[in-house]
Amino acid sequence: MTTTQSTRTERPTGSLSAWEGMTRQLDYWVTVYKRTWRGGVISSFAAPLFYVVAMGVLLGGFIQADPDRLEGATSYLAFIVPGLVAAHAMQIAVSESTYPVMGAIKWHKTFFAQLATPLAVRDLVNAFIAFVVFRIASACAVFMLVLAPFGVFESWWGPVLAWLAQVLVGTAFALLTFGYSARLKSEEGFGVLFRLGVMPLTLFSGAFFPISNLGPVLEWAARLTPLWHGVSLSRMFCLDTVDWSLAAVNAGVLVVLCLIGWRWAVTGLDKRLEV
Numbered sequence: 001m002t003t004t005q006s007t008r009t010e011r012p013t014g015s016l017s018a019w020e021g022m023t024r025q026l027d028y029w030v031t032v033y034k035r036t037w038r039g040g041v042i043s044s045f046a047a048p049l050f051y052v053v054a055m056g057v058l059l060g061g062f063i064q065a066d067p068d069r070l071e072g073a074t075s076y077l078a079f080i081v082p083g084l085v086a087a088h089a090m091q092i093a094v095s096e097s098t099y100p101v102m103g104a105i106k107w108h109k110t111f112f113a114q115l116a117t118p119l120a121v122r123d124l125v126n127a128f129i130a131f132v133v134f135r136i137a138s139a140c141a142v143f144m145l146v147l148a149p150f151g152v153f154e155s156w157w158g159p160v161l162a163w164l165a166q167v168l169v170g171t172a173f174a175l176l177t178f179g180y181s182a183r184l185k186s187e188e189g190f191g192v193l194f195r196l197g198v199m200p201l202t203l204f205s206g207a208f209f210p211i212s213n214l215g216p217v218l219e220w221a222a223r224l225t226p227l228w229h230g231v232s233l234s235r236m237f238c239l240d241t242v243d244w245s246l247a248a249v250n251a252g253v254l255v256v257l258c259l260i261g262w263r264w265a266v267t268g269l270d271k272r273l274e275v
Contacts, residue, residue, distance in 0.1 A: 169230025175261025
């Protein structure tokens with residue numbers, strides 16, 4: 001029997017429930033957060049707020065707001081904030097699901113140690129993604145709370161639903177990125193992901209300007225990107241200009257991507273840990 005065959009035979013197949021599999025790793029992820037939260041304060045909270053002030057308040061002061069052209073926003077600040085927070089959720093998700101995943105496989109081999117316990121591959125993925133979702137949810141919540149005094153929200157319930165949309169789009173990107181990272185042999189592939197994936201999506205997803213400015217062909221291309229669906233949901237809820245049929249499509253696409261991403265992540269990690 002080969003080493004790979006032996007690993008397949010002895011590997012746990014999920015005797016624990018999904019909830020129990022995650023909670024058994026709670027102490028580990030609490031320890032990780034205690035040791036790393038300081039490093040994420042600037043990137044998760046301070047930098048985005050400075051960016052909003054620079055782009056939305058200072059630059060926005062020179063932009064004449066036309067609600068018909070800014071998707072119902074009465075100011076450029078109100079237009080840009082919902083999109084920026086959605087894009088920020090994507091950036092956190094991708095950042096937390098690239099090098100940390102490779103590190104757990106290739107460098108400090110945490111996943112191999114965890115898999116030597118009754119935990120199954122799906123439990124490792126679930127706990128990792130739960131931690132990333134916590135990071136996304138907390139960062140976006142602080143972002144939205146700090147921006148509330150700026151008068152960019154048109155209702156009290158809109159920001160709550162917008163926050164849920166931001167968490168949803170972040171979860172979709174975290175799962176898809178996890179699957180990509182689990183299949184990489186070298187960290188050089190992350191440069192391609194950030195340059196050809198994250199940056200174009202951030203710039204052309206409607207966060208900074210209406211995608212109608214891109215022209216008919218590129219506008220529809222933008223509508224096919226996952227981030228546009230998150231930006232659309234976030235902005236509609238914040239501005240109280242909800243088209244419920246469009247919102248259902250946006251949410252449905254993101255939920256489907258989460259399901260596909262979870263499967264992509266589990267199968268990718270399962271194959272990688274056979275080596």
